[in-house]
Amino acid sequence: MAKRPPTIPDSELDVLKVLWDLGQATVREALETLRAAGRQWSYATVATLLDRLESKGLVTSDRRELAFVYKPVISGQEVRQKRVNSLVDKLYQGEPGLLVLHLLKSHPLDPDQAKEVRSVLDQMMGEKSRKKER
Amino acid sequence: MAKRPPTIPDSELDVLKVLWDLGQATVREALETLRAAGRQWSYATVATLLDRLESKGLVTSDRRELAFVYKPVISGQEVRQKRVNSLVDKLYQGEPGLLVLHLLKSHPLDPDQAKEVRSVLDQMMGEKSRKKER
DNA sequence: GACCTTGTTAGACAACTGTCTTAGGATACA
DNA sequence: TGTATCCTAAGACAGTTGTCTAACAAGGTC
CATH class of the missing domain: 1.10.10.10 (Winged helix-like DNA-binding domain superfamily/Winged helix DNA-binding domain)
Structure with missing residues (x-):
């Protein structure tokens, strides 16, 4: 044991x-x-x-x-990281995207945050599409 | 006790x-x-x-x-809801946006999900800006 | 020196978790 | 009918968590 x-x-x-x-x-x-x-x-x-x-x-x-x-000795960042990973693994089939969707649907963001989220997202999509471009 | x-x-x-x-x-x-x-x-x-x-x-x-x-008796949805709320309360100052940001930054989404996320977000922002417009 | 005030230490104790053993009631089939 | 199966029930037992009481040491104060 x-x-x-x-x-x-x-x-x-x-x-x-x-x-x-x-x-x-x-x-x-x-x-x-x-x-x-x-x-x-x-x-x-x-x-x-x-x-x-x-x-x-x-x-x-x-x-x-x-x-x-x-x-x-351990930082807030580390703890958050671990908790989030474990949540995603246990309840979102290891797919962080599902959790993001859930969050956006059930908790409205305030405009500033929404804007920030969008910019992170755009950036991410930008890279991706430049990279795949099939 | x-x-x-x-x-x-x-x-x-x-x-x-x-x-x-x-x-x-x-x-x-x-x-x-x-x-x-x-x-x-x-x-x-x-x-x-x-x-x-x-x-x-x-x-x-x-x-x-x-x-x-x-x-x-309890659904997966309910359990997820509770867990997420408690995580947000305990480690993200009750701000779901912070968790969303954290997720996007540390776990890249695949393109389909990214697109879906964006559409949810656009919709949300659309409403908000129409509503405040001061 | 006798006493407070602050601090540390040890340990208590019940509830909750992670797992299992074992006893006993039915069912099933030879 | 006897024996092998499968099921529930009861509870054991160690490790974790939530919270505290009580004993005892060191530094001031009268």
């Missing part, structure tokens, strides 16, 4: 996000930030979560003066 | 997918399908998973002759 690969559960993700925002934080700083954002956790809970993140190798800690300072 | 809302773990999702594909299935049918797809599970494992799905209200069972026949 192979050990499961490490995942990032919701609660850990919440504290990781704080580290991305602040760059680094002590338990107490993270706690304050999370409290401000509505999470009613105890100090020990946050400490545990940071600890678990560290055993998974996703953050590092560095003792400074009184308290440990935690820094993210 | 509020009970956590029911989720659909990976293993359950795999059997649910079989139900979506086949429309309905007995434990054995699901097992065969999963085996064919490479999942090396025992009969009892599949039975347990279907059972858990049923307690979560995501499938129903109906005794036919020998065995129970399970049918999905």
Whole structure:
């Protein structure tokens, strides 16, 4: 029974996000930030979560003066990438296009974003058609 | 300590997918399908998973002759919807556009899909600009 | 020195997941 | 009728997640 690969559960993700925002934080700083954002956790809970993140190798800690300072090792970009890939694999037959379609159909974009999306798309199509041109 | 809302773990999702594909299935049918797809599970494992799905209200069972026949109650569409929403909320600040951009940038679409995406987008932009036109 | 305040550590504990073993009820066929 | 099949039921058991209590160390304060 192979050990499961490490995942990032919701609660850990919440504290990781704080580290991305602040760059680094002590338990107490993270706690304050999370409290401000509505999470009613105890100090020990946050400490545990940071600890678990560290055993998974996703953050590092560095003792400074009184308290440990935690820094993210994994970036938001990486986490997003993994999550999206896994979603596409599991629910969109590995076809990112299906997910894009789904998103556009069910969530209207605001005009600025729509424009940006279009330009990315045009660029992509431009290359493709220049390349195939049969 | 509020009970956590029911989720659909990976293993359950795999059997649910079989139900979506086949429309309905007995434990054995699901097992065969999963085996064919490479999942090396025992009969009892599949039975347990279907059972858990049923307690979560995501499938129903109906005794036919020998065995129970399970049918999905929740659709693939619904599950996709929820997953996408939660991904967007958790990692894209609730902005679906960011996810769309990310997808387009990191996963090139094939031309047919690109075309389809563009048409959906054009339609959307058409409405918007007609509507705001200030 | 006796006490707070902050911090860390260890561990508790229930719910959820991933998998399976085993016991027991039907069905089927020799 | 006995035995091989196939099914459900019950529950085991370890690993993960969500959250916390409680013990204990180090730095100030009176």
